[in-house]
Amino acid sequence: MYDYGLSTLTQYGIEVKSSSRTRGALVCRTEQGILLLREFHGSEKKLLFQQEVLKKLSQEGCLVDTFIENQEGSLVTRDKDNIPYTLQNWYEGRECDTKSREDIIRSVQILARVHKFMNMPVEKAYMARSLADEYARHNQEIRKIRKFIRQKGASARFEKEFLGSVQWFLEKGEKALEMLVKSDYEKLRDKAGEEGLLCHGEYNQHNVLLCKNQAAVTNFGHFSFDVQISDLYCFMRKILEKYNWDVFLARRMLEQYDKIRPISSEEWENLQIRFTYPEKYWKLANYYFSHNKAWISGKNTEKLEKVIAQKKIWGDFPENCFGKSPF
Template sequence: MNEKSLKVLEEYDLELISARRGRGSYICETSLGTKILADYNGSEKKAAFTSQLLQHMEEKGYQPVDKAVANKEGRLLCRDRDEQSYILKDWYEGRECDTKNSTDVRQAVSSLARLHGYMVWRPEEKTEYAGEDLRDIWRRHNRELKKIYEFIRKRKQKTGFERLFLKEYDRFAQQAKAAAWELEQSGYEELYQNSLKMGQLCHGNYNQHNVYFLGRRQIFTANFEKCGYDIQINDLYQFVRKIMEKQEWSPQTGDQMLDAYSRERPLADREVAYLKIRLSYPEKFWKVANQYYNCRKSCASWKSMEKLEKLTFQEEKRRIFLGFL
């Protein structure tokens, strides 16, 4: 995003006072208050769905929300000369959640549990924007891991990353197969269908970068663009996994997060079982491998090597943590 992007603000019924870069976007002080102008890669229809959801949540008492602002023509998206889409949303200044601060982490998880209580909505019988069946996702990921393994195995000149990948592949591939089998044997289908039937939605991208502390215990959750109907524990899984990776899979940290969530929204036994299955899948290993395969395979970056070394180093701690669940 560059300064030319600000030209799209002329399509809104407001006066721009000042603008500064922030988070790959522009944070704008306007005659209508603080707004954020950001790139948008989704459809106008999804933008409208998200806006209606946030309006519904606000009417139920959830605040603050980063609702989209309609332009003079009543549209939520604007396009520049290059046909890049932008969205203008309400914005609230705050500090980002500190992943090393246990109080921040607990409050973020408590806030997620409360958020899930508001994210129950069925505007129509047809369920659009439903999450993909996790069984299909894992089948695809497992095929991709095998494909990457075969590709690397046949290479004559191997990088340090490739040698380490081959060394660790069997261990993580077995974990992936075991998790997929456990998911098949669990009550996943019923849990998934019940979530859709009840109209439960996930934020879709709940991480420290989208959680802001505005003041004492007031939290602003941003960027609902990836929201959709699914098992809400998926949000908890994503946040827990990222925090645990940063905190060396500390059982104490994990216990604090689950306790904080349960205090606001008690977890059923099958939800805990589902969370454990999700955490048992080596998603980080798949992500690192997929990144390598889709970039320059001939020269894996030092960053990919660093990530692979870190996750192999943490593996024993991850296994111990899973034993506590």
């Protein structure tokens, strides 16, 4: 019978009282507390660096999912089938509820606090790629997808919606790239490299566990040295899509972050540029292009239609939110 890696716990000298499945892992209740057992797919070298980041955050009083060494002093443990697993400290709590503005604000405050302590000696291997290069590549991909659909003919609803809207969104993408090149983005990127500033890389509602009196941040596996404000942008974008680009909520999120970790004028400008780029539109188009085109997900089509329906309010959002002075 497949044990989902539970047998590896003997190599830690840990006995499990009970376990339950969660997203891609097992939550184990033990005498040492709640632990998370997960199959490991990454680089062990990067894992060791991640552990150093987590230890530093933990020493600063942040609740994070530090890894536990087995009896041989390794962070990775293999079962009898040679499948690698990791074991992490875990917490009793619930994910951030995106329907709760209180949870949203609390999650922003937690991110600001974590960012204050997320700096390490730079490892060039973990530097994030340039946002300018990323925007240029994404714009090229949108053009490629437009050409592909035009040549084959738009038959599916998704393809028709895409062709009818692509020019408007592509112009927004080109505008964002032009703004980025003219901005102080490279100075921000240089600062991140010089000061060893780290980003979580995937800060969203699923990676924030709200406990009784504290909150834990989890899943740092996508960390990189980068402009930290990118984490705030990623969290805000996913929330604001659900709130129809509510400027009041956006300003409140920015204000709460700024109270703990001040936002510089260069970062403020960078946030405005990031919100100018049609990232969700590109993601949906890219998903279509890289998957089976004989059957196009109805859910993906609905998402595209929602993005198009919100284009006026989304297009006005950067100026309405960031045109005003920072706090």
